[in-house]
Amino acid sequence: MAVNEANATTLIGSWINMLFYMLEIILAFKYFQRPNRPLLHRIGVAIFIVADTACTVGICWQAYLVLLIFPCADLTRVFLNSLYWPISIVILSTYATASVEQAFLCALFYSLTKRRFITGFLVFTIFFHLGFSWASAALVLKQQNPGGKAFIATQIGAISCAATDFLIAVALSVTFYRLENRTVKGRTTQSILRRLAVLSLTSGCIVASITLLALVTLLKGKNVYIIFFNCQGRAYALTVLANFLLGLPAGVTGSGDNASTRNASSRRTPRNDATGVVFHVDYMTRSVSNIAHPESLNLEELSDNVKSDNIKSHPDPD
Incomplete structure (x- = not known):
């Protein structure tokens, strides 16, 4: 069988998707092993697993049809047979995952800044692209072809x-950069590079780059678009799981009695809570010289515990 560009990109895209999907399953399993996780976040992770499982099935179905059933065939004829079904499943599940991930990051942004207008605008853009993306999937099913109105809706949704x-x-x-400026200075180059890598993942920079690459290749009509789009949904899920499992910048805390109680407790008993990343601001200060300043911050219960409208740095103990 001669291998054309469509065959190659479909195969490579399915491989990369499977790698990302298995990594997502492993990280989700590690997340569910942790006790007392917020119910809303556990539901969100479960949605990721369900949506990405459906998406992976659609991608494997697509690869099976293109590589084995209709090898090197005219893609139009393939679509008219049955390929439009897996394509629609992939579109629906990918943008469902994207919307949940973006909603989590918007919740994190609002918890850290309390900026309602910006958060509201971001939420509007989420519903906007989700509507057009799901409409494109419906049009693909109706037309049994990804062209015409379906392609226009796909472009609007992708953009x-x-x-x-x-x-x-x-x-x-x-926001993270501002929080970083409130932390202790004098970190090593290795520490700075590590934190930059963590922040680029937890802030969504990596998944945004993948989305932009998918968009550019889609608008140019390149088959390599399949590679980026196939792994796009898994990148969204991994971004949220990274926020839950890795860490975000230290140096912020909720104000008020709750923060004062934590401050007093941290002075009495030094501890390090930089293990799970959650939506909860729980900043621990350096109480003695031999206690390292934490490299990450436990953030998972932020939405339930932040009482104040202002985020401020925690003072060092005297």
């Missing part, structure tokens, strides 16, 4: 989704 990813990544990156 607006990429714009949403970019805006959220910029908003969180700026």
Whole structure:
């Protein structure tokens, strides 16, 4: 069988998707092993697993049809037979995962900044791209062809989704940068590089880059678009799981009695809570010279515990 570009990109895209999917399953399993996780976040991770499982089935179905059933055939004829079904499943599940991931990051941004207007605008863009993306999937099923109105809706959905990813990544990156300036100076180069890598993942910069690459290749009509689009949904899920399992910048805390109680407790008993990444601000200060300043922050219960409208740095103990 002669191998053309469509065959190659479909095969490579399915391989990369499977790698990302298995990594997602492993990280989700590690997340569910942790006790007392917020119910809303466990539901979100479960949605990721269900949607990405459906998407992976659609991608494997697509690869099976293109590589084995209709090898080197005219893609139009393939679509008219049965390929439009897996394509629609992939579109629906990918943008469902994207919307949940973007909603989590918007919740994190609002918890850290309390900026309602910006958060509201970001939420609007989420519903905007989700509507057009799901409409494109419905049109593919109706027309049994990805062209025409379906392709126009796909382009609008892809452009607006990429714009949403970019805006959220910029908003969180700026927020994290400001929080970083409140932490202890004098870190090593290795520590700085590590934190930059973590922040680029947790702020959505990596998934935004993948989305932009998928958008550019889609608009140019390149078959390599399949590779980026096939792994796009898994990249969204991995971004949220990274926020839950890795860490975000230390140096913020909720104000008020709750923060004062934590401060007093941390002075009495030094501890390090930089193990799960959750939506919860729980900043621990350096109480003695031999206690290392934490490299990450436990953030998972932020939405339930942040009482104040202002985020401020925690003072070092005397």
